[in-house]
Amino acid sequence: MRRDILVVMLVTLSGAMSLAAQVPGREKPLIVIDGVVQTDRDQPPPGRPGPAQGQEEPFARFFFPPELVMQHQGEIALTDAQRSTLTTAMQQAQSKFIDTQFKLSAEAEKLSRLVQGTSIDEAQALEQVDRILALERDLKRAQTGLLVRIKNTLTPSQQAKLSQLRQPR
Numbered sequence: 001m002r003r004d005i006l007v008v009m010l011v012t013l014s015g016a017m018s019l020a021a022q023v024p025g026r027e028k029p030l031i032v033i034d035g036v037v038q039t040d041r042d043q044p045p046p047g048r049p050g051p052a053q054g055q056e057e058p059f060a061r062f063f064f065p066p067e068l069v070m071q072h073q074g075e076i077a078l079t080d081a082q083r084s085t086l087t088t089a090m091q092q093a094q095s096k097f098i099d100t101q102f103k104l105s106a107e108a109e110k111l112s113r114l115v116q117g118t119s120i121d122e123a124q125a126l127e128q129v130d131r132i133l134a135l136e137r138d139l140k141r142a143q144t145g146l147l148v149r150i151k152n153t154l155t156p157s158q159q160a161k162l163s164q165l166r167q168p169r
Contacts (some may be wrong), residue, residue: 045146063147064154064162066090072126076158085153093146104135 069078069086078086111128114120151159 035125062151063161064166065152066146066150068162068166069150072162075159075165076154078158082153084151089146089149089153093142096142100135100139100142104132104139107131128129 066086069076073083107128111125111132114125116127154162
């Protein structure tokens, strides 16, 4: 039961960086990725390669996502103390992610309303973009903090084993 809850929590964590703000009357949700409002999740912001093009986060190879640790906890001999530390870290991060997601969606909706007219107040629009960028920064910081806590909880041998397990076979 506890493992099922963690799996659901991790699915939510993995989607934390792709946040949608539904605008009334639109068929597709607006999405803010790195401060750029988009209407299609599959398209990266202009000038930015997306995951569909084989790109990953720049430092991803140095970290271990929570789902990887959970999937292989037996193989890496994760201790009860480590499991408890990781569970607490993930619960704290999840709380931060949800709170920030709601704020980000609201701010993206405000930006969407600001830019829909034929004439846009540039100062207002840029202020709103700054609010969105600050929230995105908070999300990335929280995500990175979680990944650092996970890595610091694992022993060097557990990290080596996880690095082997994530390699394509």
